[in-house]
Amino acid sequence: MFVHEFCGSWMEHPFLRARLLLEQPRDLERLLATTIRQVWIDTGKGADIAPGITPAEVSEPPCNETSPGAPARHTRTSVELLQARQIIGQARDVLKTMFKDVRLGRPLDLAASGLLVDEMAESIKRNPHALIGLARLKTADNYSYMHSIAVCALMIGLAHRMGLDEHQVHLAGIAGLLHDIGKSKVPLDVLNKPGALDAEEWVIMRSHPRWGYEILLPQGLDHAVTDACLHHHEKVDGTGYPDGLKQDDISLMARMTAVCDVYD
Ligand SMILES: [Fe+2]
Known part of the structure; x- marks a missing residue:
C-alpha cells in the first residue's frame, strides 16, 4: 500500500x-x-484494503483523536460509521440534484439541505470522527459532491470547537455544503479536466465564487452563507479572488470556509 x-x-x-x-x-x-x-x-x-473488510473494522482510532480538549465521545466510531454512511449517501443525492438543477437552469431547491445539515450536525455531535473521516474519502467521479460534504462536515466540527451557537453551527454547515455551488456553471470539460488548466480555463474556474453567489442570492439565505460562498478563495494577504480582500475584510465565515476547503 x-x-x-x-x-x-x-x-x-x-x-x-x-x-x-x-x-x-x-x-x-x-x-x-x-x-x-x-x-x-x-x-x-x-x-x-482487502475485499470484505468494511470501514467499521478498520476505524479506530482516527487521526487527531487525542487532540487536547476534544469533547468526550458519545458513540463508538464503528457504530456511528453506519449512520454516517447513510447520511453521506443522502447528502450525495441532494447535491447531485442541486448541481443538476442549476446546470439545467431549474430553480434551486434548498429545503433538503437544511435538514441534511442538521442530521450531519447530530452525527458529528454523537461522534466527530465517523462522518468527517468518511466524507474525506473520494473517487474521481464523486469528487465534487464529496468535497462539498466534507467541507460541510468540517465546518460543523470547526464551528462547534470555536464555541459558536447552534444557529451559527447550522449556518456554517450550510455554507460548507453550498460554497462551491457555482462550479455547477463551470463546463464539465473544464471542471473534470485531468491535467493543468490553461489561462482561459483558469478565468472560467475562478468565476465560480461569483457564480455561486449569484445562484444563492435570490434564495434569501443568511448573509454569512452567501458571503462565504463569494469569498472562500480570498487570502489574508490580498492575493485571493474575486475581490482581493485582505485581513479583517474577509468575514469569519468566509475564513472558516477557506480553511476547511483547503484542508479537505
Ligand atoms: Fe471553491
Whole structure:
C-alpha cells in the first residue's frame, strides 16, 4: 500500500519520508511495531484494503483523536460509521440534484439541505470522527459532491470547537455544503479536466465564487452563507479572488470556509 499519511507524530515512526510505498514485509513489520494505529492510504498509488473488510473494522482510532480538549465521545466510531454512511449517501443525492438543477437552469431547491445539515450536525455531535473521516474519502467521479460534504462536515466540527451557537453551527454547515455551488456553471470539460488548466480555463474556474453567489442570492439565505460562498478563495494577504480582500475584510465565515476547503 502507498501510505499517504501516518496518523501520528513523525517521531513515532522510523521512516525517513512522510509518504511512501510499503513494498517489503519488513517495512510493514516496522510500521506495526510503532505506536501508530492508523494511516491514510492512496489507492491510486498502491493496493486497496482487502475485499470484505468494511470501514467499521478498520476505524479506530482516527487521526487527531487525542487532540487536547476534544469533547468526550458519545458513540463508538464503528457504530456511528453506519449512520454516517447513510447520511453521506443522502447528502450525495441532494447535491447531485442541486448541481443538476442549476446546470439545467431549474430553480434551486434548498429545503433538503437544511435538514441534511442538521442530521450531519447530530452525527458529528454523537461522534466527530465517523462522518468527517468518511466524507474525506473520494473517487474521481464523486469528487465534487464529496468535497462539498466534507467541507460541510468540517465546518460543523470547526464551528462547534470555536464555541459558536447552534444557529451559527447550522449556518456554517450550510455554507460548507453550498460554497462551491457555482462550479455547477463551470463546463464539465473544464471542471473534470485531468491535467493543468490553461489561462482561459483558469478565468472560467475562478468565476465560480461569483457564480455561486449569484445562484444563492435570490434564495434569501443568511448573509454569512452567501458571503462565504463569494469569498472562500480570498487570502489574508490580498492575493485571493474575486475581490482581493485582505485581513479583517474577509468575514469569519468566509475564513472558516477557506480553511476547511483547503484542508479537505
Ligand atoms: Fe471553491
